[in-house]
Amino acid sequence: MSAAGGLRGGFRGWATVRRLPLALGLALLLWILGAATGSLLNGPSEALLDQVGLGLAVGPGPWWSIFTSAFFASSLLDYLACTAAILVGVGIAERVMGPWVALAAFVAGSALSALVLVALVAFGTDASDQWLSFLGGEYVVGAYGGAAAALGCSTAALDALWRRRLRTWLLAATLMFALFVGVAQTLQALAGAVMGILAGWAVQSLMLRRRAGSLHSSTLRETRFLVGTVVGVFAVGPLLTQLTGTWEIGPLSVVSDVMLQASPDADEVKEACNNDTNCVTLQGIVGVQSFGAAILTLIPVLLLLVCAEGLRRGRRLAYRLTLVIQAYLAAVTVLSIVQYVTDPDVALGDDDFGYLLLYAVPAVLAPVIIVALLLANRHKFRVESSDAGYRVLGRTSLILAVAAIVLYVAFWFVEGNPGRSTLWDLAGQLTHILVPFPVPFVVALPQGLLSTVVYGLGGDIIWLCILVLVLNNFRRFRMLATDPAADLGHTRELLHDGGGTLSWMALWDNNQYWFTPDRKAGVAYQVHNGVALTVAGPFGAEEHHAEAATGFLKHCAGLGLTPCFYSATAALDGPLLPRGFRKLEVAEETLLNVQAMTFKGKEWQNVRTALNRAGKLSIKDHWYPYQGMPPGVRAQLAEISEEWVADKALPEMGFTLGGLNELKDPEVLCCVALDDEGLVHGVTSWLPVFRNGVISGWTLDFMRRRTTGFKGVMEFLIASAVTHFKEDVPRISLSGSPLANAGADTVEGDRSSLDRVLALLGNALEPMYGFKSLAAFKSRFQPEHRTLYMYYQDPLALPSIGIAVGSAYLPGLSPAQSAGLLRQMVAREPAA
Structure with missing residues (x-):
């Protein structure tokens, strides 16, 4: 390891100590007391247990044992388990509530759960209960009750999604151990978890004045999560009884x-x-x-x-x-x-x-x-x-x-x-x-x-x-569209009512469609890896977009899909953020105010040079839909496109990047740079943007140039588009450059896991597709920038979403191509 690497590792270790002083201090105290009393291997001696352990079969012991029992363990394995419980339970509580509140929750939880355990044993002994009268020994030690109580109490400070989820997991885990293993420590952990959650609920309701809230999704998702958790507990519990050998005495151990x-x-x-x-x-x-x-x-x-x-x-x-x-x-x-x-x-x-x-x-x-x-x-x-x-x-x-x-x-x-x-x-x-x-x-x-x-x-x-x-x-679905052709036709109708600059991409292949009950708005999406990845935001009349966004969430819940709005504008903040969604920047869209552009000034020198060079070479811009092109021009476009794809180690991308097939839409306009001999030097395609049945803008999609064409052909084509559209629409969009700025402008410690995945994917694809250089090229036109976001709800779904984004952009990768892409993603430096 280099000196710099070692220094960074040391700083990270010190940062961890600074973030979790209480949890690490309690774990260290546990081991110091164990070493000082010779208890690490086989637990405390009988004489020591009589003073610090919680008595079950021999009387409750001294009053302080309800506190001291939490700082000892019965064996080396138990010391390791207690350490893990402290680091997880108290560590999370410390980060959420602060060290002093977490310490109070741990100490109070240890004492109260110990009293509950003593009461249960006393009840079982009086009732001659076969289980509660003897719970695995005469004394009990362990930090499980305090750690579970601290963790349960900390849930009050979490948001609704994590609060409900953590409480469910905590109760499920402690209940599983209690029913399948059933020794005294498991009952104490269950008691601590219940009391901690109740205390958290009381703090949340009485002190923080917050209602319990909900996941802001349908009860359908909550019910499925609960039933799945019950079945999962019943699956793992029997395995626990086999792993614990002869310890298990719980009612479900058989x-x-x-x-x-x-x-x-x-x-x-x-x-x-x-x-x-x-x-x-x-x-x-x-x-x-x-x-x-x-x-x-x-x-x-x-x-x-x-x-x-x-x-x-x-x-x-x-x-x-x-x-x-x-x-x-x-x-x-x-x-x-x-x-x-x-x-x-x-x-x-x-x-x-x-x-x-x-x-x-x-x-x-x-x-x-x-x-x-x-x-x-x-x-x-x-x-x-x-x-x-x-x-x-x-x-x-x-x-x-x-x-x-x-x-x-x-x-x-x-x-x-x-x-x-x-x-x-x-x-x-x-x-x-x-x-x-x-x-x-x-x-x-x-x-x-x-x-x-x-x-x-x-x-x-x-x-x-x-x-x-x-x-x-589980990854497959019955055909979601009862009549794909009819849905495609209705989508085209709604796109004439309204949509965003990327909405026309909803008509491309591999998309599914969902419509509001009145069919006045809809959402186009693709299903990959259990994720419903939308193609931009809702389309249709603008006043129905919020209803479409929230309705799509219910549609995804019904199908068990994870909803993710991709390349959407900030207009979705209103309907999505109150429902627990987060957003991540995935692209910067470049917008040109064509009516104000004159190509005058020093900053437009490259564009003027391209226009002048095109004039000297007798290259002109020709506008027509694909079907209206002369056959020779169409043949050259296919040749240029195949040449471009052949240079790439990976296949042509999809999702929000169109190819030759997408040019064939009769409402898509193409601009072709032709010289006097009929040679095609370059081509761009433009997708219409409608509002209330009238074209309100155009969006750049397809861009290809002949390798032997003149150098400034793309500047010439976009400048020609500015002139061509100036009289009809107020602005045009040069679209966003996907994955070009993933991971940019973020502090290393604040980057989400998905942001890192997208950054890796973008860096791996950059040598082949040049997203960052494309974004730099578009900046030459002095555009306005609009951020495009990805909206997601569940942070635990981020790995699945990352895979879904990769699958959407690169569908049908061969095993060899997938391996090459993976090698490029993990490489320290991108390939040349």
Whole structure:
């Protein structure tokens, strides 16, 4: 590392300490006390716990233990976990509320959550509760209650979007740990989270005099987010119980037994293999004790997490899959309980019935509650994939399943398994391959190399492929336009009523359309990576633009899309900013006041030189639509365009950059620089801008010049446009230069992640497309500048939006071109 790099790293580290002195100080105090008392490896000694720990089974302990218990941990792993909880919970609270309020929230939260925990244990002991009477030990230490309380309290100072989101995540995480792990620290964290959120709500309502507010989006999005969070918690919880080993005692800890495939121990494998050494070895390498078996354990978790993401997007496929999975889990749990209760070898006592009520009933109720939640909100999940997407998913899944069945049955017979197993065993083994969840009956293990390989890895291959297909299915939509030709025609009609300088681009290919209920305004957009990326702002009569913008947000919410208005003017501040949107500058539009331009003065020397040179070379400007051009001129335009594209390592760009196809619109005007011999030196195209049925301006789009043409042909063409349009419209637009100023004029520390992505993309494309040089060229005409913005609502969607912008401008990139673009984006210096 260079000295400068090391110095910058040191400054950043010191800046972090200055921003989070309280969180870092509390974490340091935790470790200093642990080291001083020899508690880092195995926790405090019994004598020390009697003084600083919160007593559960031996009485509550001294009064100060409700404070001191937060500054110790039970093991090295617990010290690491407490440190993470402090840095996250107290760190966020410190940044939001300040160090003193955050410290008060941490200390008060630690004490109050400790009192709640003692009260719960006392209640459980009096009621002889199997869970609350013993929560994993005699003493409790840990900073979880205080950290959760500080984080919950800090949400009061956040804006509506992050306040609701952080509260949901905090409650979901602490509730998951409490129900699935269930030790005392998890209950204390849940109590701290609840009290912190309540305290934050009280501060927000009584002191800050602010209402709870909303996300400023439809309840549809909120409901989907909540249901997806519930399903996600239920997915991760069983995995927690397996990772925590024998610690888990929560009411839902047994769910992992019916949801996750359990790997048999060595004795069980030997018994299933009849002590055959070769069989035992195979099971350890490619069978039920192999890496493939560990992957199969994760499949149900991944499947439910994919479903949770689909539910957040409102996907019907995710809704159906979740219903089937939860119904299956409930049925298997009930069947397992019935088998246990009716087993003649099992004699149930009072304690057994208590454990059944504590663990079996919640294990059944959890999936039943999720099913009921889904059914009650079934109308919220109506977003369907395309028919082609469903066909690909169904066909591929069927092919994988049939191939696995055929191969396994063939190997099973060839390797002599019929002599050791029955056909019923074969059916059970096929169930193990095709169903990622445990089956409620004993399955014999196969013997033989090939059958064991398919048995151990077949389910992994099938379900990982299905997961990828399901995720890909979430990216597809049924045709959003019932009649694309009619929508295109209506869009053209509305564009004559009004729109911005870039609105005519709505008629280009790859666009979808949404119209207000009265069809007096609309929005053109493209869907990429789950983002609805608009082509500029709304079009139609200007008085309907605000209604169209807010209506489009509801349309996106219904489809589970992330709305993003791209290359829009500040006119959208009114309808969007009050709804929690932020804006980012993406381009500077150059506007020319043609009626005031005379090309006199020193600053116009380059333009006058181009006009004079064109006159000497007998080059004139010819104006006509593409269809009105002589065939020879059209042929030369195609030749010039192909020559320009051939010089680029990447394909021709789209979205807000037109090509040769966009010239063919009959209402688009072209200006061609022709000499006396009919040679085309350059061409520009101009898009009309309408207001109330009358052309009010023109926008420059297509610009191409012959490489052997005269040097100032573009200055000549734009100067000709100024003269041509001067009598008809007050001003014309030279359009914006996309990505030319991404990342410019921003302080490094204040730049958003998307701004950095756009800057990288712009720098990578600059050597090939010259956006910055194009912007510099336009500045020669002394234009007025108008900023074009990108409006977005959710900061967590910025990576998806960045990918969507790249996909819109460069659709259909080949893998090689994508790799080259990525290399250019991460390069320190742009290629020459």
